[in-house]
Amino acid sequence: MNLDYNGKKPQTGKNKHFWQSLRHALGGLWTAFKTEANLLRDVWFALIAIAFGIYCQLHYLDWLAIIFAIFIVFMAEFWNTVMEHLVDLLVDHQYHPLAKQIKDISAASVLISAILALLIGAIVFGHAIFN
Numbered sequence: 001m002n003l004d005y006n007g008k009k010p011q012t013g014k015n016k017h018f019w020q021s022l023r024h025a026l027g028g029l030w031t032a033f034k035t036e037a038n039l040l041r042d043v044w045f046a047l048i049a050i051a052f053g054i055y056c057q058l059h060y061l062d063w064l065a066i067i068f069a070i071f072i073v074f075m076a077e078f079w080n081t082v083m084e085h086l087v088d089l090l091v092d093h094q095y096h097p098l099a100k101q102i103k104d105i106s107a108a109s110v111l112i113s114a115i116l117a118l119l120i121g122a123i124v125f126g127h128a129i130f131n
């Protein structure tokens with residue numbers, strides 16, 4: 001039987017209450033930021049966009065678009081990370097053409113989210129600068 005760091009049987013079943021779910025979700029957030037360098041880069045882009053938005057005194061609808069763009073990129077990065085881990089777990093780092101397809105398509109979803117964020121940023125900040 002596997003034991004965790006405290007010598008207890010690790011949890012593999014469902015969470016028993018909301019706080020336990022929240023604790024695990026926050027743990028997942030921490031693990032993702034600790035292990036994925038791409039996420040830290042995205043945090044910097046998000047902070048720059050927010051700082052520039054404050055400087056430009058954006059309209060609240062523009063803020064909605066910027067917040068949407070930021071969260072879409074983070075969601076895509078998180079799901080890409082999940083896909084990478086799942087594939088590695090399944091094929092144990094052995095080459096498989098389907099593993100390549102899954103990882104490449106998953107990476108493409110991050111690319112698409114980044115293009116969306118760039119378009120939103122260009123429209124919102126372009127409008128703020130030239131008007």
Ligand SMILES: Nc1ncnc2c1ncn2[C@@H]1O[C@H](COP(=O)(O)OP(=O)(O)OP(=O)(O)O)[C@@H](O)[C@H]1O
Nearest residue numbers: 038080084091093094095096097099100103104107
């Ligand atoms: N088991 C595998 N079988 C086939 N191809 C693989 C496998 N693992 C990785 N690859 C190829 O290597 C690429 C990079 O792998 P992976 O996504 O794990 O690295 P990464 O550096 O974390 O990627 P990202 O920059 O998207 O975060 C994949 O897109 C895929 O083309």
